[in-house]
Amino acid sequence: MTLIIDCHGHYTTAPEAHSLWREEQKAAFKDGRDPPPYPDISDDEIRRTIEENQLRLVRERGADLTIFSPRASAMAHHVGDQTVSAEWARHCNNLIYRVTQLFPDSFVGVCMLPQSPEADLAASVAELERCVTQLGFVGCNLNPDPGGGHFKLPPLTDRYWYPIYEKMVELDVPAMIHVSGSCNPGLHATGAFYIAADTIAFMQLIEGDLFADFPTLRFIIPHGGGAVPYHWGRYRGLADMLKKPDLAGHVMNNVYFDTCVYHQPGIDLLADVIETKNILFGSEMVGAVRGIDPQTGHYFDDTKRYVDALAITAEQRHAIYEGNARRVFPRLDTLLKEKGL
């Protein structure tokens, strides 16, 4: 039996009161006031937003478990300052925790970090520790560009990032490299910024030597790895030109791509170019593209259909759906084993 683990889900349908509080928080920051108290949100309200959306689709499409994190586009690390970001992250992560408590068989938590463009990573380290050790989360989303589309921070291989990597290694949790909303009018969030950031992150990892310092650090580059698999020859060639080792040893013991690619030829290419051990099933639903593909009659983001249609062995499919996720998220593996799975 294969457990179907979707490594990439966001709470895009969070209760309205949660999102309204965020608007009040932003307005308060602008006016130099303290934000109002965070609202009471009932279990029933959370249940309703999940059952009518994510859980319904998960059941219809046949996945078992979703690794679930706060809505990525709403992380908006560029808004406010460190205090604003810390409070917002705490509420978002607590809401994810409540979902995992209400639906323990269907959702496992991954946290957002309270990054802020001008701040160091101390608050992010503290929130990661809280979420993993107190809330049972199994990973985090790390934003390589918390400025929202201007890429002003140093590359992911810079020592600026080392405190969060040290904590990730200590806790044995991976990070999904995931930007948030764009405040750059030239960058559409999900169509340009997300895919560009995925690609940029991968190239930064080629140029540096991060995994020599952190041999057990693990990153998931979502959205199928951005443009990377399609341009695999370019990146292998650049590694060669830059006198870096072969990508297999230089980055691909530590980097994984998900299957959030919304058409069959894209998934075929991913599976053809990238080794099975580096591919994790993901759909990012309910998310970036919500419509039905008129060419197939199915939802664009029903990525399980594409993975099911791949010409691969049963063993490879098992790795993509379950085995790789259990390796990349050891704390998830432990949780599943505790349940006898």
Ligand SMILES: [Zn+2]
């Ligand atoms: Zn996402």
